[in-house]
Amino acid sequence: MKSSLRNNLAIALGLLVSAAAIAQGISSYQLCRSGMSALLDLRLEQVAVRMRNGLADSIPATPARGSQPSRDIVITIRKPGAEVPLRSTDPSLQLPQDAAAGLSSDDVNGERWRIYTLRDAGSLIQVAQRSSVREELEREAALTTLWPTLVLLPLVLGAVLLIVRVSFRKMNQLGNEVQEIDASRLRPLPSAGVPSELQPFVDSINRMIGRLAQSIEAERKFIADAAHELRTPLTALQLQADNLQPHIVPGNQERFNELRSGIGRSSALIAQLLRLARADAPLSGSTIEPTDVSEIVVQAVSDVLPIAAARGIDIGAEEMVQDRVAASAADVAIAVKNLVSNAIRYTPDGGTIDLRMRTEGTMLWVEVTDTGPGIAPELLPRVFDRFFRANLDIEGTGLGLSIVRSITQKYGGDAQIRNRNDGRSGIVAAVSFPLAEMFTGASGHGAGTTTGKLAQATGATRYLHGRDV
Template sequence: MKSLRARLSIFLLAAALAAAAATGALTYRNTLSENEQLFDYQLRQTAITLRDQGFATELHALPDSEDPSSVVVQIWTANGTVLYLSHPDSALPDRATLGFSDVDANGRRWRVYSMASRGRIIQVAQPLELRRDLAANAALRSLRPLFVLAPLMALLAWLIVDRALRPVRRLAGEVKRRDALSLESLPEAGLPSEIEPLAHALNALLARLKLAFDSQRAFVADAAHELRSPLTALRLQLQLLERAADEAARRDAAARLKEGVERATRLIEQLLLAARTAPGESGHAPRQIDLAEAVRLAIAEAWPLAEARRIDIAFETGEAAGTEPGDQDAGALLISADGEALRILLRNLLDNAIRYTPEGGHVAAGLRRDGNAAVLAIDDSGPGIAPAERERVFQRFYRGDNPSQPGSGLGLAIVANIAARHGATITLSDSPLGGLRVEVRFPA
């Protein structure tokens, strides 16, 4: 059964019927008990009435409230002589237990009340099956309102469920009317507290989708703009190669064309990395990674470029990397991360530091533990970044006031996306080496 309305209606009706059945059972039992007490009271009052009449030659008739066919009266002396018997064919035993008792006589079970008065025994009796039939009929009459109200209870349960689910239908209709470009928040006013978290979660999802779509649209526009220049440059260099008049000119044009292809290739690679690490994109499942080992592998990968530019790279951990005295050695720091994304982050940080550091300069990678966090610091002896620009450098394609420097303006944007995915924070500051320090704080 998929219908929530049908399920709720059935559950509510079942609960109401179960409550009605329990109420009916208790009412039936109490009514039976009360009728039994009433019948016992009538037997006792009948016996008292006979006692008060005295024992004249003729007994007066029983009270009008008594049914002579259902009540048997027997009076006898202490020596067993029967003085009066209302129904000769329903004689009771000549031995009596004073008070109430159940006896068998003439193939029937009787409820008997006996009392002694003036040397005589008065017995008043009723058949038990008759008493039970009368009590059961009275109890069933008390249950008739429950049977009459059962259909009304079912209708009321259906109407209550229908009214309770109206906000859900309204929310579903609002979602159904949206198209792929309608990512505005759904209205949450007037929603029940049980449905409000669902609407809030949907709005959060719509906000993330809107952010992702806006980011993708801006990325595509920026990428198209950035690719136009290198492609135009490649076309011009190809034309120069075709028009070269001698071998030296051809070699120079070919070298420039090769550099242009390499720059375009790197730009495309960075564009692809930026798209893969953009907000809303899912990566690999995180796993436990030794951050120190990941830094060593990234340094080994960047070593050829550093060697070509005669740049020295150092890797320091623990107190050698600037930790406070008493910090533990960071020789092995485990963090939960996407291994491929972490490799890209480290590679971009080291690549930026190497490319922006003049030849013969220095780059240092430091790793330390700070409380429950693992802190990675990359220092270089390059020109650094002015404090006023340190927030803007995480924007895509932003290259600062000196666009002549090599690069696509995507490296730090990629680093920021990966850090945000891992819950890490990035801080830019002045480096002791004279350039820029990039600090990434990972939750350990």
């Protein structure tokens, strides 16, 4: 597992706070116990002094044995050397007469006692308390000092976690934004609100993004310029080949045709390269007018109707929606036309091509489903790569889907290709563009769905799956 700075910091601070709380708890417990012990000792001494100063008479001369609660202190007053005490709160307890003056501890009747001994010429005063009672009192007092720590520790730990989390929020935000950076989205990271420690990091990423954007733009411009420069001589070649056509002797006709189709392929490649360079160009700052995608779908179908008719391909639109998207009409048209032209190119004669539009969340999707051979699953992830062709028998430049992806990414949309999952062979190729917000609210999901509208728009009822509309 990757180590996380945030988790490490939270754990380290948590351990530090816990260790400090434990140390504080232990020391306050011990301090309280020793303070309590000193207080209890002082009490024994004070009671002994009071007895000497005339309070001894308050003790009954003959108290009942065992009548005294075990937690109370025991007071014994005797003549030095006398076996029987003059007065005692517990006559059954024989405190040691030879105990050192002042405080001492001794075992009496099988129990440990703390004893204060006060001697003078005519009397021996001893005040004693069970050590077990003292310990209990000390423990009780000391435990009460732990409560604030016990209550505060979880609160402080929670606060530490919260502070670490909030401090790292900006870092996580930056991480997400860095993750979204790719060739089609090279925006500099925002510097506002960035902690000073992270500023150098953000600055160097932004410099790197700047350099990357420059080199991508230089590469794009080079491709665009090269394609543009090549277009003119190729058009001239094409023209010359057309002029030469009548003068080619029949024996050379086949080779001449190969030459012409070679020129045609090169022209197609250059046209696609130019489209790719345009698709890769970043969006200019100007506002984009909302685009009616249904019109584009109608146009894309009517463009291929003659070819579809010639090859007996049944092309039609199942569902249309009237929502508009926030993307330039020219770009949406290029994307949709690429999918339709692929479907026409790779679907065998007599096949079927369905176009569908649907809205999903904030996106409008256009789906083109065909009855072609489909694409081997292991090749699917590569179909958007530049110059990749899954089927080398059919002519193509391998750039169409790269153009589609560049366009959709530029607007925050998506392009997907998958094999059909309804048991039939074929491809479902789909593009999505973000809905233009001002229109989505009004029409809602699928509010403008119509079926067969395409037929009315194009007047091409024959090719709408044989339906008369």
